[in-house]
Amino acid sequence: MNRLPSTRYLLPLLAMAVVADVQAFVVAISPAPRSLYLRVGDGAFSTKDFNSGGTPQSGGVRNTVAVTVPADQLLAGADQAMTSTSRLSSDYDGFAFCNTGQTYIGGYSRSDNASGNATVTATVTSPLTNGTDTIAFSQIRWVASGNDPAGAVQPIGSNNFGDTTKVIATFQRNTWNESCHNFFYSNDAVVGAGIYTGTITYTLTAP
């Protein structure tokens, strides 16, 4: 005659069935805050550098990059080096990253999004004009460099402005990105005499 296992053997199995539903303790975790920062020219930062506990600030002056084209260069067409009023030291550690006449550009994107990088866009917010005369902003180009380390690939590399808007860099996530720009006026056409002014706005956008 076949018999079922006795109660003696079934009890441990029933006990297991009961305790299998025990409640674990649960801890919820939420992503760390996202942040991004872009400085072009002077920018604004707290009194301490970032790696000494400082924090990025909003604001800062609008720096000017300018050149006066000598009369004998108007027809020669040689590129004309421009000079900048930008602050030269890095806010990451205070290091003199740029040289006189260069424009500092740097910042970071701290994101929980592993699939996308932040991009830097340069947009013409007012064209280079002198009365009714204009110069295309694409006539302005720059060469990127930085004092440390020598020869490193520049995160915001050499390029030129577009006539309206142009993506000029992609920031690696969770990394401080910085370069120094030497601007040049391409001087490709003879334009009416006068002072041409315009504005470029840089935007850092994270997905």
Place this chain on the structure above:
Amino acid sequence: MRPSLLLALLALLVCMGTSPLATAATYPVDDSGSQVQGSNNLRMKWDDRVPRHGARSTVSAETLVLVRLNLSQWQGRQGRVYMTLPAQATGPITATWSTRGRLLPGLLRAGERALVYAGPIQVDTLEDTLRLSIQADGQRLVRSEQLAFSFEIDVDLP
């Protein structure tokens, strides 16, 4: 014992994931008395405050947990209690903790288990407070995640 009964018991033991030659059996532990005393919704913080080249992309946070393990059914036996955490879709998660001495401090990676007690089971309820620190990959933790910790015991067979 009749041969048919012996076969039935062998089949049951195989279904339980153990063998008649094993020296211990594993059971879930009732820890329904445990309480997260600090925040149980942790806002993670970047481990490297300053983003820089080579910076870690990990995030961390910590809380206090009062652990109460109901071991009454194994009292008088020898056993080893483990804390477990299921593997998470958001990538590697590591929990480390210190204790007040009743349980062992340790480290637990999601998907594994870590020893928190070994020895004779002499009390109904084993209780301690853990200072629990959780670390995750900040670039993969894109939304809130529920980490369900639990405990299990390996009981030495008499």
